[in-house]
Amino acid sequence: MMLIKIAWRNIWRNTSRSLTILIAIMIGLAAALMASAFSMGFVQQRFNNVIERFVSHIQIHNPEFVHDGEVYQYLDKPQKLLQSLSQIPEIKYFTERTKINGMIASAKVSAGVQITGIKPEAEQRLTDLKGWLTKGTYFEDVKRNPVYIGQELANKLKVDVGSRVVINFQDLDGDITAASFKVVGIFKTIELAFDEGTVFVRRSDLNSLLGDEALTHEIALILNDFNQTTTVKNQLQQQFPAYEVRSWENLSEELLMMQEMTTQSLIFLVFIILLGLGFGILNTMLMSVFERTRELGMLIAVGMSKMHVFRMIMLETLFLSFTGAITGMLSGFLLISWLGTKGINLAGLAGDSLAIYGYGNMIYPDLEPQFYFQTAIMVLLIAVLSALYPAFKALKLVPAEAVRKE
Amino acid sequence: MAVIETIGLTKIYNETIVPVKALHEVDLSFDQGEFTSIVGPSGSGKTTLLNMLGGLDKPSSGQILINRKDITTLKERQLTNFRLQHIGFVFQSYNLIPVLTAIENVSFIMLLQKHSRKKIDQRAREILEQVGLGDRLNARPSQLSGGQQQRVAVARALASRPDFVLADEPTANLDTQSAFNLLDIMEKLNREENITLIFSTHDQRVIERARRVITLVDGAVAGDEKRQQ
Known part of the structure; x- marks a missing residue:
C-alpha cells in the first residue's frame, strides 16, 4: 500500500x-x-x-445465374423456398426480384443497363430505394410500365420525369422484346456508377413481358439480427442445396x-x-x-x-x-x-x-x-x-x- | 559484549587495474550503547569503513561480525534484509522521501519490517515527539528546515530500534544550533534506548560529544581513544 x-x-x-x-x-x-x-x-x-441500396443480408439465386446472369437461369420452383422463408423467425423481410440485362433508349441516346423487376412495396421494407428519390414518385399513381431511373442515366438519356423510354431485352424464348416505359421517378444514390447502370421496373410488368408471371431470379432477405447472417445462410443452404445462398460477405467480397x-x-x-x-x-x-x-x-x-x-x-x-x-x-x-x-x-x-x-x-x-x-x-x-x-x-x-x- | 567486530578488514578498490587500498587490516569492536566518532582526514577510509559496517559494500578480505554473525558471507538479498532488521542509517544529506510526510517517512522502515499498523503509528509518533517534531507530523520534507529534516532522519533510523546506527557526517549541512540540537537528541536516545551510535565525522562538535574516538589514517587505525563522560 x-x-x-x-x-x-x-x-x-x-x-x-x-x-x-x-x-x-x-x-x-x-x-x-x-x-x-x-x-x-x-x-x-x-x-x-x-446493404441498404440493394444487396441486403442474404440473397438466393440459381447457381448458374451467379456466374452468367442469363434470363433463363431463374430459380426453379421457388414456392417451397418462399414458404420456408416466411416461417424462419430470424428473417425480418424478404422479396423476389427479376433481373435481366438490356438496353434503354430515349429519343436521342441509348445505354446498356441492368433491369430489375421489383415489388415496390416489399422492396421498401428491405432497401432504401424510395429514400434516394429526388424527383417524381416511387411507382405511385402510374398504371402502366413505370420505370425508376438514376439521375446520371437521366442526364445521359436527356430525359426527365414523365419522359418515355424504350427498354429492349431478350425474353425467355430468346427473342428480343421491346417495351415503352414512362419515367416516374429519378433517384440519386451516392454511387454514380449505380445511378447510371441500373433501372427499376415493376416485377409484374417485366415478368409479363418476359412471358412468365412467376419468374424470379433473386430472393433478397434481411434479418432481425445482422449477426445471425452466417447461421441463417448456412441453414438455408443446407435446406435448399439446389440454390445458391450467399451472404453479404460473399456478395460484396471487396x-x-x-x-x-x-x-x-x-x-x-x-x-x-x-x-x-x-x-x-x-x-x-x-x-x-x-x-x-x-x-x-x-x-x-x-x-x-x-x-x-x-x-x-x-x-x-x-x-x-x-x-x-x-x-x-x-x-x-x-x-x-x-x-x-x-x-x-x-x-x-x-x-x-x-x-x-x-x-x-x-x-x-x-x-x-x-x-x-x-x-x-x-x-x-x-x-x-x-x-x-x-x-x-x-x-x-x-x-x-x-x-x-x- | 561487542555488537560489532571487525577482523582484518581490508578493502582494495580497482584490484586488477590500479589498486587503491582504502582499508588495511582494521580490527575494531563496538560494544552495545557506545557513542563512537570515526575521524580522520579525507580519504582516510571513514566512509569505506561505515559502508562495510552497514553492509553496503563488501570487503576484499576480513570479517565483519555483527552479533557474532559474519555479514560478509551474506548474499545481496540477505544483506538487504539484515540492514532492514538490524541497522539504522543517517545520511549527510538527510535523504528523506520527499513525497512522504514526516510520520510517513518514519513509518516507512517499520512498514518494510511488516509491523502492525497500530504499533507503527504509535512508535512513529513517540519517536517524533522525542526528536521534538510532535507538531510537524504531517509536514513534508520541503516544509521542514535542514535541522528538522535531519531530526526526522534520526527518528527514522531509530524508530525500529536497530542494533546500531551509522551516521555519515550527519551534522555537516547543519548550522551550529541545529547541530547541537541534533546531538542532544541523539545523545539522549543513545542513553535512553541504549542504541549504539557510530558517526563518521570531521565535525569537532560531534567529536567532543563522543565517548569514543577512532582515528583512521590511510585506511588503518591510528588512534582509539575512550573517554569518560
Missing part, C-alpha cells in the same frame, strides 16, 4: 513534466481513436450503403476485405502511435530514475529490496501511462460519440468526387467496443515495455555510491 502511495505521489513530483507526457498520451490516443473511428465510419457508411483490412491497419496505426508515446514515457521515467539516484540508493541502503524498488518504478510508469490512457480514451470516446451523432460533412472538402467511388459526404465516426479493449491491451503492453528499462536501471544502482551522488 505504501509502495502504491509513494509511486502515485512520485508521478506528481515534477508536475509539468508529468503533465506534458500525460497530455501527449491523451492527445495521441484520442487522435488515434478518432482517426480510427473516422476510417471505420467511412467503411461502415460504404457498408450500409451497399467490402468484407476492406472492412478487415481497415480494422487491421487501424490497429497497426494505433500501435505505432502508442509505440511513439512509449518512448516518451520511457524518456520521462529514465529522467525520473536518474534524478532520484540518491533517493533510490537510500531506499536500498535502509533495507528496501531491489525488487520493491523495481516494482515501485514499474508502478510509477503504469500509473503515468494509465492516467494518460484513461483520459485519452475517454476524450476519444466522447469526441467519437459526439461526432458519431452529428456527423462530419466532407462536402466542402471533396465536393461530389467521393460519389464516384461510392461514398457519401457525411461520415459518422464509429468504433466498436472491442477496439477500445484492444487499444487498452496495447497501452498495457507498451506501458510495461516502457517501464522495464528504467526499472532495470534502478536495479543496477549500488547503494553505497548512489547515496552520495549529488
Whole structure:
C-alpha cells in the first residue's frame, strides 16, 4: 500500500513534466481513436450503403445465374423456398426480384443497363430505394410500365420525369422484346456508377413481358439480427442445396476485405502511435530514475529490496501511462460519440468526387467496443515495455555510491 | 559484549587495474550503547569503513561480525534484509522521501519490517515527539528546515530500534544550533534506548560529544581513544 502511495505521489513530483507526457498520451490516443473511428465510419457508411441500396443480408439465386446472369437461369420452383422463408423467425423481410440485362433508349441516346423487376412495396421494407428519390414518385399513381431511373442515366438519356423510354431485352424464348416505359421517378444514390447502370421496373410488368408471371431470379432477405447472417445462410443452404445462398460477405467480397483490412491497419496505426508515446514515457521515467539516484540508493541502503524498488518504478510508469490512457480514451470516446451523432460533412472538402467511388459526404465516426479493449491491451503492453528499462536501471544502482551522488 | 567486530578488514578498490587500498587490516569492536566518532582526514577510509559496517559494500578480505554473525558471507538479498532488521542509517544529506510526510517517512522502515499498523503509528509518533517534531507530523520534507529534516532522519533510523546506527557526517549541512540540537537528541536516545551510535565525522562538535574516538589514517587505525563522560 505504501509502495502504491509513494509511486502515485512520485508521478506528481515534477508536475509539468508529468503533465506534458500525460497530455501527449491523451492527445495521441484520442487522435488515434478518432482517426480510427473516422476510417471505420467511412467503411461502415460504404457498408450500409451497399446493404441498404440493394444487396441486403442474404440473397438466393440459381447457381448458374451467379456466374452468367442469363434470363433463363431463374430459380426453379421457388414456392417451397418462399414458404420456408416466411416461417424462419430470424428473417425480418424478404422479396423476389427479376433481373435481366438490356438496353434503354430515349429519343436521342441509348445505354446498356441492368433491369430489375421489383415489388415496390416489399422492396421498401428491405432497401432504401424510395429514400434516394429526388424527383417524381416511387411507382405511385402510374398504371402502366413505370420505370425508376438514376439521375446520371437521366442526364445521359436527356430525359426527365414523365419522359418515355424504350427498354429492349431478350425474353425467355430468346427473342428480343421491346417495351415503352414512362419515367416516374429519378433517384440519386451516392454511387454514380449505380445511378447510371441500373433501372427499376415493376416485377409484374417485366415478368409479363418476359412471358412468365412467376419468374424470379433473386430472393433478397434481411434479418432481425445482422449477426445471425452466417447461421441463417448456412441453414438455408443446407435446406435448399439446389440454390445458391450467399451472404453479404460473399456478395460484396471487396467490402468484407476492406472492412478487415481497415480494422487491421487501424490497429497497426494505433500501435505505432502508442509505440511513439512509449518512448516518451520511457524518456520521462529514465529522467525520473536518474534524478532520484540518491533517493533510490537510500531506499536500498535502509533495507528496501531491489525488487520493491523495481516494482515501485514499474508502478510509477503504469500509473503515468494509465492516467494518460484513461483520459485519452475517454476524450476519444466522447469526441467519437459526439461526432458519431452529428456527423462530419466532407462536402466542402471533396465536393461530389467521393460519389464516384461510392461514398457519401457525411461520415459518422464509429468504433466498436472491442477496439477500445484492444487499444487498452496495447497501452498495457507498451506501458510495461516502457517501464522495464528504467526499472532495470534502478536495479543496477549500488547503494553505497548512489547515496552520495549529488 | 561487542555488537560489532571487525577482523582484518581490508578493502582494495580497482584490484586488477590500479589498486587503491582504502582499508588495511582494521580490527575494531563496538560494544552495545557506545557513542563512537570515526575521524580522520579525507580519504582516510571513514566512509569505506561505515559502508562495510552497514553492509553496503563488501570487503576484499576480513570479517565483519555483527552479533557474532559474519555479514560478509551474506548474499545481496540477505544483506538487504539484515540492514532492514538490524541497522539504522543517517545520511549527510538527510535523504528523506520527499513525497512522504514526516510520520510517513518514519513509518516507512517499520512498514518494510511488516509491523502492525497500530504499533507503527504509535512508535512513529513517540519517536517524533522525542526528536521534538510532535507538531510537524504531517509536514513534508520541503516544509521542514535542514535541522528538522535531519531530526526526522534520526527518528527514522531509530524508530525500529536497530542494533546500531551509522551516521555519515550527519551534522555537516547543519548550522551550529541545529547541530547541537541534533546531538542532544541523539545523545539522549543513545542513553535512553541504549542504541549504539557510530558517526563518521570531521565535525569537532560531534567529536567532543563522543565517548569514543577512532582515528583512521590511510585506511588503518591510528588512534582509539575512550573517554569518560
